[in-house]
Amino acid sequence: MAEREAYFYYKVLGVDKSASADDIKRAYRKLAVQYHPDKHVDDSEADKKAAEEKFKEIAEAYDTLGDEKKRAAYDQAGGRTMDGFGGAGGFGGGQGFDPFDIFNAFFGGRGGNGGFGGFSDFFSGGASQSGGTRVYRGRDIRKRVNLTLEEIANGCEKEISIERDVPCPTCNGRGAQSEADIKTCPACKGTGTYKRVVNSFLGQMVQQTTCQQCNGEGKIISKPCHSCGGTGLTRKKETFTVKIPAGVDDGMQLSMSGKGHAGKNNGPCGDLLLVIQQAEHKEFKRDGSDLYYTKLLSVPEAILGATVEIPVLGGSVKVEVKPGTQSGETVKLRNRGLPSVNGYGTGDLYIKYIVYIPKKLSKEEKAAIETLKNSASFAPKEGNEDKGFFDKLKDMFE
Ligand SMILES: [Zn+2]
Numbered sequence: 326m327a328e329r330e331a332y333f334y335y336k337v338l339g340v341d342k343s344a345s346a347d348d349i350k351r352a353y354r355k356l357a358v359q360y361h362p363d364k365h366v367d368d369s370e371a372d373k374k375a376a377e378e379k380f381k382e383i384a385e386a387y388d389t390l391g392d393e394k395k396r397a398a399y400d401q402a403g404g405r406t407m408d409g410f411g412g413a414g415g416f417g418g419g420q421g422f423d424p425f426d427i428f429n430a431f432f433g434g435r436g437g438n439g440g441f442g443g444f445s446d447f448f449s450g451g452a453s454q455s456g457g458t459r460v461y462r463g464r465d466i467r468k469r470v471n472l473t474l475e476e477i478a479n480g481c482e483k484e485i486s487i488e489r490d491v492p493c494p495t496c497n498g499r500g501a502q503s504e505a506d507i508k509t510c511p512a513c514k515g516t517g518t519y520k521r522v523v524n525s526f527l528g529q530m531v532q533q534t535t536c537q538q539c540n541g542e543g544k545i546i547s548k549p550c551h552s553c554g555g556t557g558l559t560r561k562k563e564t565f566t567v568k569i570p571a572g573v574d575d576g577m578q579l580s581m582s583g584k585g586h587a588g589k590n591n592g593p594c595g596d597l598l599l600v601i602q603q604a605e606h607k608e609f610k611r612d613g614s615d616l617y618y619t620k621l622l623s624v625p626e627a628i629l630g631a632t633v634e635i636p637v638l639g640g641s642v643k644v645e646v647k648p649g650t651q652s653g654e655t656v657k658l659r660n661r662g663l664p665s666v667n668g669y670g671t672g673d674l675y676i677k678y679i680v681y682i683p684k685k686l687s688k689e690e691k692a693a694i695e696t697l698k699n700s701a702s703f704a705p706k707e708g709n710e711d712k713g714f715f716d717k718l719k720d721m722f723e
């Protein structure tokens with residue numbers, strides 16, 4: 326809040342410094358009715374807020390200038406209040422201040438139809454604080470965990486470092502220097518909201534608004550804790566080891582309950598969400614718990630068959646390539662994939678064979694291939710292969 330100029334209260338009421346008590350009363354009456362929230366129910370949010378602010382200022386000004394003693398002290402101090410304007414909204418922290426109380430006192434009392442009809446219960450009145458301060462659940466923390474496929478296959482332990490809000494040790498999360506420095510908000514009587522009955526064309530309606538004085542907290546801290554500045558929270562770096570189960574998938578979130586930020590006013594902690602990020606593997610592609618590997622075969626290997634070495638997680642295995650293997654053909658190695666994260670079985674490893682066709686040949690190689698050019702077995706045809714072979718070929722494009 327900006328520093329107020331001297332004799333601000335006179336300006337708010339639009340009166341001279343020499344104004345009589347009657348002038349001040351008249352000015353307040355006029356402005357209070359003009360800016361009363363009930364007159365601005367249908368305004369935009371911004372206008373409503375502005376009117377509300379003005380209504381408070383007017384009440385505050387009248388509270389001082391309408392009282393002979395207070396006015397004299399104010400004038401003597403050069404148009405400043407004694408307690409200064411520390412708090413939000415410009416009201417000194419200590420005294421309870423309720424613009425509606427002033428309004429009601431002026432116009433003839435709460436609940437009465439003093440001068441301007443209809444409103445009855447602006448604040449939820451004596452409705453006592455349900456006990457204790459409003460508490461909030463802490464925010465969640467999201468943390469990325471990078472894992473290799475090997476770590477995912479076996480499960481692993483990871484060291485995690487986070488910075489989280491924890492209750493301030495100086496004030497035990499209260500935010501105040503002592504328990505005595507926490508006061509029930511006088512504006513809302515600790516409810517954090519105020520309700521008022523509004524007369525609209527629909528009849529009487531209760532409007533509920535967050536209390537501006539305490540931002541809905543229901544409490545006002547007069548002396549904030551020096552360590553945390555009144556938030557009740559402090560940042561702390563924490564490092565701990567987390568067990569990551571085998572089979573987790575990219576993008577999966579592991580939730581660690583209560584490891585997130587602490588809540589305000591000693592509210593419960595949020596969660597720590599570990600977001601799994603799998604590093605690209607140089608050999609395998611992954612789909613769920615299955616792995617895919619592409620193996621290049623030479624033309625003779627594909628035609629004659631061969632024994633090839635295929636990598637698997639944590640080693641390699643020898644695999645027989647059967648004679649006449651087609652480019653694009655896939656074979657499955659059972660249980661050579663990843664364990665399922667739920668513990669139900671293990672995925673498979675699919676090997677896709679691609680036959681490598683050389684582009685450059687020596688003279689001798691070329692001559693050797695030439696001799697096969699008119700060989701009947703090398704002519705592509707349907708019939709002497711397994712049934713559905715060409716269908717399978719077509720499938721490769723999908
Ligand atoms: Zn309040």
Ligand SMILES: [Zn+2]
Nearest residue numbers: 493496550553
């Ligand atoms: Zn503190």
